[in-house]
Amino acid sequence: MTARDRSRERILDAAEACLRRDGIRRTTVQAVADEAGLSRVYVYRFFPDKATLISAALIRRDEEFWSTADARVSAAASFSEMVAEAVLMSSAAPLGPLALDLAEAEPQEYAEVMGTFVHEVVPGLAGFWVDQLTAAQERGLVRRDVDVVAGAEWVIRVVVSLVGVPGRAVDITDRASLVAHLDAFLSPAFADA
Structure with missing residues (x-):
C-alpha cells in the first residue's frame, strides 16, 4: 500500500468514526480532518467535498460483508x-x-450525499470483480481472452444499475428471473457460447 493509499484509508476511517458518532448532518470535512489528525486542505486533496467523502466512507464495507460476498x-x-x-x-x-442506520436516521441528508456514490463505487469495487473474473476464468466460466480489468468495471456498472435503477424487464429480488436476464444479456459477452 502506498503512502497515498494509507492516507486515504486514514481519512475514510476518520470519516466512518465521525459518521458513527455524529451522523451525516454533524460530520464536516474539518471534523474528519481533526479525527484523522490531518489538515482540512489535505483531506480536500483526496475528496473534493463532504458528499464525496461521506459516500466513499459508506461504500467501504466491513470485512464480514466482503468475506460473505466472496x-x-x-x-x-x-x-x-x-x-x-x-x-x-x-x-x-x-x-x-x-x-442503513444513517439512511433511516437522516433520510434527506443520506439522499443528498449518495449522488456521489457511483463516482466512488465503480473504481472501488472493480478490484473485487477483477479477482472474481480471474477465478472464473480459471474455473472455465469466463473466456480466457476477457480483459478482467475492463470486464470488472462493466460488471460493477451492471450491478449498480440493476440495484439502483430497477426496471420492468427483470425482478432483481427473484434469483431465477435475475439469472435468466443475465444469461440473455451479460453472459454472452463473458462466457463461451
Missing part, C-alpha cells in the same frame, strides 16, 4: 449466477449496516 459469488455455478449473487446482496444491504 464466498457467495465464488460458489456460484455460472457467471450469471455470480453476478446475480452480487445483485441480490447489494439490493438487500447496498452499503452495509452503517449506511
